[in-house]
Amino acid sequence: MIHRKETVALANMNVVSSKDVTQAEQDKILRAAELELDTSKLEAGKTEGKTEASTASDEWTLTEFATTPKVSTYLVAWANGPFVSIESSYTSPLTGKVIPMKVYTTPEYIHQAQYALDVKVKVLPEYERVFDVAYPLPKLDTLVASDFDAGAMENWGLITGRTSVYLYDPEKSGLQGQKRTAGVQSHEVAHQWFGNIATLNWWDNLWLNEAFATLMGEVVILDRCFPEWESASEFINMHLDRALDLDGKRSSHPIEVPLQGENVEDAINQVFDAISYSKGASVLRMLSNMIGEDVFLKGVSIYLKKHLYSNAVTKDLWDGISESSGKDIASIMANWILKQGFPVLSVTEEGDSLKIKQNRFLSTGDPSADEDQTLWYVPLMLKKVGADGKVTTDRELYLKSEREVTVPLQDAQNANYKLNAETVGVYRVAYSPERLAKLGAEAAKRDGAFSLEDRVGLVGDAFTLAKAGYGKTSGGLSLAKALREDPSYLVNAAVSGHLASLASVWWEQDQAVRDAIDRFRVDIFGPTAKRLGFEFGKDDSPDLKQLRAVAISVAASAGDEWTLSEVKKRFGALMANGDDSQIHPDLLRTVFAQAVKHGGEKEYETVLGVYRKPETPSHKIAAMFALCFTQDEALLKRTIEFPFSGEVKEQDFMYFFSALSANPKGRRAMWESTKAKYDELSRRFAGNFSLSRLIESSFNALSTNEDADDVERFFKGKDVSKFSMGLSQGLDAVRANARWVQRDAEDVKAWLRDNQYLA
Numbered sequence: 001m002i003h004r005k006e007t008v009a010l011a012n013m014n015v016v017s018s019k020d021v022t023q024a025e026q027d028k029i030l031r032a033a034e035l036e037l038d039t040s041k042l043e044a045g046k047t048e049g050k051t052e053a054s055t056a057s058d059e060w061t062l063t064e065f066a067t068t069p070k071v072s073t074y075l076v077a078w079a080n081g082p083f084v085s086i087e088s089s090y091t092s093p094l095t096g097k098v099i100p101m102k103v104y105t106t107p108e109y110i111h112q113a114q115y116a117l118d119v120k121v122k123v124l125p126e127y128e129r130v131f132d133v134a135y136p137l138p139k140l141d142t143l144v145a146s147d148f149d150a151g152a153m154e155n156w157g158l159i160t161g162r163t164s165v166y167l168y169d170p171e172k173s174g175l176q177g178q179k180r181t182a183g184v185q186s187h188e189v190a191h192q193w194f195g196n197i198a199t200l201n202w203w204d205n206l207w208l209n210e211a212f213a214t215l216m217g218e219v220v221i222l223d224r225c226f227p228e229w230e231s232a233s234e235f236i237n238m239h240l241d242r243a244l245d246l247d248g249k250r251s252s253h254p255i256e257v258p259l260q261g262e263n264v265e266d267a268i269n270q271v272f273d274a275i276s277y278s279k280g281a282s283v284l285r286m287l288s289n290m291i292g293e294d295v296f297l298k299g300v301s302i303y304l305k306k307h308l309y310s311n312a313v314t315k316d317l318w319d320g321i322s323e324s325s326g327k328d329i330a331s332i333m334a335n336w337i338l339k340q341g342f343p344v345l346s347v348t349e350e351g352d353s354l355k356i357k358q359n360r361f362l363s364t365g366d367p368s369a370d371e372d373q374t375l376w377y378v379p380l381m382l383k384k385v386g387a388d389g390k391v392t393t394d395r396e397l398y399l400k401s402e403r404e405v406t407v408p409l410q411d412a413q414n415a416n417y418k419l420n421a422e423t424v425g426v427y428r429v430a431y432s433p434e435r436l437a438k439l440g441a442e443a444a445k446r447d448g449a450f451s452l453e454d455r456v457g458l459v460g461d462a463f464t465l466a467k468a469g470y471g472k473t474s475g476g477l478s479l480a481k482a483l484r485e486d487p488s489y490l491v492n493a494a495v496s497g498h499l500a501s502l503a504s505v506w507w508e509q510d511q512a513v514r515d516a517i518d519r520f521r522v523d524i525f526g527p528t529a530k531r532l533g534f535e536f537g538k539d540d541s542p543d544l545k546q547l548r549a550v551a552i553s554v555a556a557s558a559g560d561e562w563t564l565s566e567v568k569k570r571f572g573a574l575m576a577n578g579d580d581s582q583i584h585p586d587l588l589r590t591v592f593a594q595a596v597k598h599g600g601e602k603e604y605e606t607v608l609g610v611y612r613k614p615e616t617p618s619h620k621i622a623a624m625f626a627l628c629f630t631q632d633e634a635l636l637k638r639t640i641e642f643p644f645s646g647e648v649k650e651q652d653f654m655y656f657f658s659a660l661s662a663n664p665k666g667r668r669a670m671w672e673s674t675k676a677k678y679d680e681l682s683r684r685f686a687g688n689f690s691l692s693r694l695i696e697s698s699f700n701a702l703s704t705n706e707d708a709d710d711v712e713r714f715f716k717g718k719d720v721s722k723f724s725m726g727l728s729q730g731l732d733a734v735r736a737n738a739r740w741v742q743r744d745a746e747d748v749k750a751w752l753r754d755n756q757y758l759a
């Protein structure tokens with residue numbers, strides 16, 4: 001690479017030589033390489049069309065890098081800029097070699113880069129131990145980029161990513177920021193094996209990269225390095241629910257999806273979604289639970305070793321795991337990988353047995369006979385509680401790609417049992433209303449038979465099934481009420497998410513009903529918010545910190561008086577004299593958003609000031625969200641225009657689109673603005689990962705069939721190939737919302753009345 005002398009040149013491999021070159025030498029090199037260089041485009045300091053004052057010299061350096069091993073072209077990377085770095089190293093537990101590792105940023109960010117480096121040093125040896133394959137390159141750098149379309153990218157030896165995922169300030173970023181940095185860093189390091197050492201044959205096998213990086217990076221290895229975060233349990237909230245949410249839509253796709261033919265690049269861009277990442281990771285987690293994690297990881301290691309520096313397809317992975325487990329993994333997993341969707345199990349209690357039947361789940365609850373043909377291989381994981389209170393799980397029961405199975409269970413109607421123990425399966429379970437109430441009662445017991453994972457799974461099942469018409473929303477609400485004393489962050493996070501979704505979809509129902517939903521949310525979360533308060537103790541566990549943040553967030557957004565008065569007081573200090581010391585980093589989003597929501601221009605300007613000069617990326621994200629929560633028409637208009645003002649990087653449009661859609665006051669305006677700005681959006685984001693998500697989030701919170709018709713009308717005749725998946729998934733979401741309201745509006749009203757939230 002020929003670059004200005006004062007800049008830093010980076011590539012996948014280490015530098016082997018670096019020397020100053022004169023203009024004449026440069027010309028010679030370029031001619032030799034048959035490159036025609038237009039030097040007028042190389043004027044100092046010219047970026048993004050803006051000319052900045054520059055002190056760039058006219059001295060040039062030629063840097064040569066070592067040759068990479070055999071590598072897929074999408075992993076080739078080089079970078080050049082005014083970077084500074086911090087350095088560490090690790091000693092390979094397999095080879096004893098010392099591998100240097102750096103994190104590069106532009107100078108203003110380097111003081112927040114230490115943590116990303118520490119995480120890399122901590123996780124890398126773990127991967128080597130687990131896979132028994134050494135990291136093969138002579139170095140592993142991370143470059144933090146100030147504008148980046150995706151979250152991060154795993155280029156071999158030179159990981160790149162955006163500031164919000166890599167920068168962390170121990171005083172100012174908070175636990176959410178810390179977990180994000182660790183999770184993303186670990187995910188990208190996992191790719192150094194999954195994707196880089198053994199790579200996919202073609203993009204239809206993308207899941208082999210992303211599902212593994214998700215499962216290994218964000219669960220298995222993260223849990224070993226940071227057990228206090230309970231990442232393995234959080235997987236259910238973070239990935240399993242997300243996977244099932246998307247895969248319940250008609251517009252979903254199989255994990256392994258054919259990608260050929262016309263517009264193939266557009267199609268490839270769109271499969272970097274919850275199916276490839278989260279559903280892929282979920283089915284691997286299920287398989288790992290079926291055969292045992294040691295056997296699973298052994299099989300993965302066999303697979304990796306057989307495909308070092310070469311391409312692989314799904315079957316190769318199954319061959320490796322079949323070898324370690326002695327089971328025919330390909331036939332067990334076939335439908336999970338090759339078919340769209342997942343099953344819902346319905347349970348009937350008959351005498352001394354349970355009859356369990358599988359059908360395709362759809363978020364609209366209406367699969368046709370044709371759509372309901374797939375029969376999956378399902379581990380039933382029957383958890384039983386004996387009369388003596390002893391808990392056992394039968395791990396050998398399966399629905400072996402058959403429609404129905406009957407399993408023995410003594411006095412089934414009065415037995416204490418639950419399917420999908422530890423929520424390891426990729427399916428939902430529909431129980432009768434009576435059984436759901438019994439499960440809720442058991443789940444609510446302190447030290448009851450149901451684990452944290454069981455309780456989180458129950459909440460997800462109850463609400464998702466209600467939303468799709470397999471159950472009633474009142475059943476979910478009763479379960480939420482039964483679990484109100486649950487001490488864990490994850491159960492509370494699941495409940496809060498589903499109640500927020502109810503409040504959001506019910507946005508155009510009677511004010512009295514909406515107020516009643518908020519009263520219920522305040523009733524559940526208000527006391528916890530007040531008990532835990534806004535101050536964080538230095539010995540608080542991660543679980544307690546996150547519980548506090550979620551309780552305060554729900555209580556404030558549902559209008560709890562005490563919580564809102566605290567918000568006002570604490571934001572007041574920031575507004576008056578720039579003192580943000582009363583706002584803990586993990587409460588930034590809530591405090592900013594509620595201050596703007598309940599405030600006026602002064603609050604808005606204060607948050608805008610934070611956006612323009614953020615202390616950390618977390619501050620900036622919190623500010624972006626908050627600007628979207630104003631209730632004032634004029635300010636709302638400003639926010640809607642803001643992304644197009646030149647003050648917002650393209651990587652950040654997403655925050656505005658999703659937050660404006662989340663604000664009922666901004667929801668329709670967001671969609672109208674998207675229609676008005678469509679030409680600009682499709683031009684500016686052509687080829688970006690984010691276009692599909694931007695389009696989808698601009699309308700997917702709407703909840704009537706008329707809205708869905710309007711969206712369809714608008715895109716009719718337009719070329720939607722770059723975001724066809726996002727468009728149809730968004731439309732499915734709107735129609736599912738509409739059906740949910742139509743089906744359960746009366747049910748919800750009756751429940752609120754019966755429980756004294758509605759007069």
Ligand SMILES: [Zn+2]
Nearest residue numbers: 187191210213
């Ligand atoms: Zn990835």
